[in-house]
Amino acid sequence: MPSHLFADRPAPQPPAHDAVDALIHRARRLRGDVEAVGRNTAVTDEDDPQARWQRALCDLAVQHLDNLDQHLGQLKAGPPAQRSADRDDRVSADGASAGSSANRVGSAEWNLLTDEVSWSEELYEIFGRPPGSPPLSLDDLPSVLFPDDQPKLTSMVTGCLVDGQPMDGEFRIVRPDGQVRTLHMTGEPVLDSEGCTASMWAVLRDVGELRRGEETVSRNRDSARRDEPVERPRHRTATEVQETVLPPWRGSLLLPAGGPPGALDIAAHHLPSAADGLIGGDWYDAMELPDGRTLLSVGDLSGYGLPATSALAMMLGALRGMAVAGIEPGALMGHLDHLLETSARPALGSALCCRFDPATGLLSWAQAGHPAPLLFRDGTGRRLPPPEGALLGAASPVAYEQDEVRLLPGDVLVLHTDGLTRRGDRGAGPEQLLALAHRFAQARDAQECVRGVVEEFGGAERLDDACVLVARIGA
Numbered sequence: 001m002p003s004h005l006f007a008d009r010p011a012p013q014p015p016a017h018d019a020v021d022a023l024i025h026r027a028r029r030l031r032g033d034v035e036a037v038g039r040n041t042a043v044t045d046e047d048d049p050q051a052r053w054q055r056a057l058c059d060l061a062v063q064h065l066d067n068l069d070q071h072l073g074q075l076k077a078g079p080p081a082q083r084s085a086d087r088d089d090r091v092s093a094d095g096a097s098a099g100s101s102a103n104r105v106g107s108a109e110w111n112l113l114t115d116e117v118s119w120s121e122e123l124y125e126i127f128g129r130p131p132g133s134p135p136l137s138l139d140d141l142p143s144v145l146f147p148d149d150q151p152k153l154t155s156m157v158t159g160c161l162v163d164g165q166p167m168d169g170e171f172r173i174v175r176p177d178g179q180v181r182t183l184h185m186t187g188e189p190v191l192d193s194e195g196c197t198a199s200m201w202a203v204l205r206d207v208g209e210l211r212r213g214e215e216t217v218s219r220n221r222d223s224a225r226r227d228e229p230v231e232r233p234r235h236r237t238a239t240e241v242q243e244t245v246l247p248p249w250r251g252s253l254l255l256p257a258g259g260p261p262g263a264l265d266i267a268a269h270h271l272p273s274a275a276d277g278l279i280g281g282d283w284y285d286a287m288e289l290p291d292g293r294t295l296l297s298v299g300d301l302s303g304y305g306l307p308a309t310s311a312l313a314m315m316l317g318a319l320r321g322m323a324v325a326g327i328e329p330g331a332l333m334g335h336l337d338h339l340l341e342t343s344a345r346p347a348l349g350s351a352l353c354c355r356f357d358p359a360t361g362l363l364s365w366a367q368a369g370h371p372a373p374l375l376f377r378d379g380t381g382r383r384l385p386p387p388e389g390a391l392l393g394a395a396s397p398v399a400y401e402q403d404e405v406r407l408l409p410g411d412v413l414v415l416h417t418d419g420l421t422r423r424g425d426r427g428a429g430p431e432q433l434l435a436l437a438h439r440f441a442q443a444r445d446a447q448e449c450v451r452g453v454v455e456e457f458g459g460a461e462r463l464d465d466a467c468v469l470v471a472r473i474g475a
Contacts (some may be wrong), residue, residue: 020072020075020076021076023072024069024072024073024076027065027068027069027072028065028069030065031062031065031066031069034058034061034062034065035058035062064210067210070104070105104122104125104126104205104206105122105203105204105205105206106119106120106121106122106123106124106125106126106203106204106205107119107120107122107123107201107202107203107204108120108123108135108201108202108204109190109199109200109201109202110137110138110199110200110202111198111199112161112197112198112199112200113192113198113199115137117134117135117136117137118135119135123135123204126181126183126204126206127144127173127175128175128176128177128179129176138157138200141153142154144173144174144175145171145172145173145174146171146172146173146174146180149171149172150171152169152171153169153171153185156168156169156185157200160187160188160189160200161189161197161200164189164191164197166186166187166188167185167186167187167188167202168185168186169184169185170182170183170184170185170207171183171185180208181206181208182206182207182208182211183204183205183206183207184204184205184207185202185203185204185205186202186203187200187201187202187203188200188201189201252265252266252267252445252446252447253265253266253267253286254266255286255287255288255294256288256292256294256358257288259474260358261358261474261475262358262359262361262409262473262474263358263474264286264294264296264356264358264471264472264473264474265445265446265471265472265473265474266286266296266446266469266470266471266472267445267446267447267449267450267469267470268284268286268450268467268468268469268470269450269453269454269467269468270282270284270465270466270467271419271420271454271457271458271465271466271467271468272465280300280301280303280308280419280464280465281299281300281301281302281303281308281309281311281312281347281349282298282299282300282301282417282419282464282465282466282467283297283298283299283300283312283315283316283467284297284298284415284467284468284469285297285298285316285319285320286469286471287320287323289323289324289326289355290324291326292357292358292359293355293356293357293358294355294356294358295320295323295353295354295355296353296354296355296356296413296415296469296471297319297351297352297353297354297415298351298352298370298415298416298417298467298468298469299315299349299350299351299352299368299370299417300349300350300351300370300417300418300419300467301315301347301348301349302347302348302349303347308347311340311343311347311349314339314343315336315339315340315349315351318335318336318339319332319336319351319353322335323353323355328355328364328366328402329353329354329355329364329365329366329402330366330387330399330400330401330402331400332353332366333351333353333366333367333368333389333392333400334399334400336349336351336368336392337368337390337392337393337394337396337400340392340393341393341395347393348391348392348393348394349368349391349392349393350367350368350369350370350391350392350417350418351367351368351370351392352365352366352367352368352370352371352372352373352415353365353366353367354373354413354415356407356471360406361406361407361408361473362404362405362406362407363404363405363406363407363413364402364403364404365384365387365402365403365404365405366387366389366400366401366402366403367386367387367389368389368390368391368392368400369389369390369391369392369394370389370417370418371416371417371418371430372384372385372386373413373414373415374413374414374416374430374433374434375405375407375411375412375413375414376411376412376413376414376436376437376440376441377408377410377411377412378441379437379438379441380437381414381433381434381436381437381440382434383430383434384403384405385403386403387400387401387402387403388400388401389401407473408473409473409474409475410472410473410475411472411473412440412443412446412449412470412471412472412473413470413471413472413473414433414449414453414468414469414470415468415469415470415471416433416466416467416468416469417466417467417468418464418466419464419465419466419467420433420453420457420466420467420468432456432457433453433456433457436449436452436453436456439452440452443472445472446470446471446472449470449472450468450470453468453470454468
């Protein structure tokens, strides 16, 4: 408990103006930063409960910072007795009237020995009473409160004067003009030299706007929570489907198993979007085929949530089945296109399918509207020229062609979805990925290459999720 004040206490020394000026500057700068966050939030859907809650929080934070700015201004001006009588006519530096009662702070002292009452100018403004009129005594103060709040004030004052307890509570008042204000009151007893209560000192603050802001935040939070029972099971189901469909291996994978000459050291990673609720249809896959060759694929289906992940499960199942059956990548793309076009829920998608033969080092591949593989060799990287291929499900007459390239020991092949290098994501483009050539050349394995990609691109607040798969050809 704070120590009691004494009637013969020395006058407090005003704080250094330079220190207060620095605090005011920092508070106003922070207010500008919070406003910027609020403006960014305002561009989202007006009907989104979570967005409304975020905007309400920003508005409430701005109110608190405005409050802080006003309090620091009063601290800089010094005690009420040091201020000039014409202070009410001044206008603060930001153009707001200094006489506004909203969010103002006033002080009062009630002397129990002389029955004198001292109010600051701000307290007259808060209570809506004319300057120079008699201030309210402790007996008269309850008369301006809501009847329901009067026992609370009586208890606070009694605890302070009789038991020496500090006061801290809120109550509502009705001003002479009929306006209702919510005030927060803190105070302590002032003791004389013999330790008896001589007077009571209090600070009162108008917190009506802050409380209304908090109520707005609470309403929007409750609205967002009411929507959660509907969205959360869908989000959880979509996440479970995605985790079930994507390959279960983590870290590096050696294919074919056993590591024969020319085997692939494979590692992959999924990078989520900045929006937690957006579970997209991005995938990566690697599997050993019955003839000893290796299938590598990445892709991206349109849409989000359960529809996208359900289509993803269908696509990957079909892709793996056809690859095991020995269907060439180009023909495989044509079958996937027909599958998406005729499915119950038509969708668009891009895909890249590669088949690698470790015995010959030959990579056969085809693409459907997808970024081409990047090949890194001897410290430099290049994009492989893509064969013809249109988006899956687009009903395009374009035939899916197939291309081949011979890979050498030590080569690094990078497959990725477009969410990784889309230029809308903080300027990241394919050139930024190619710039990792020197790092790939020094990497010990595919996992280290993936780590370099995640460090380069993982910190960006991407608009879409993304996948990257790295295959390093062994000696």
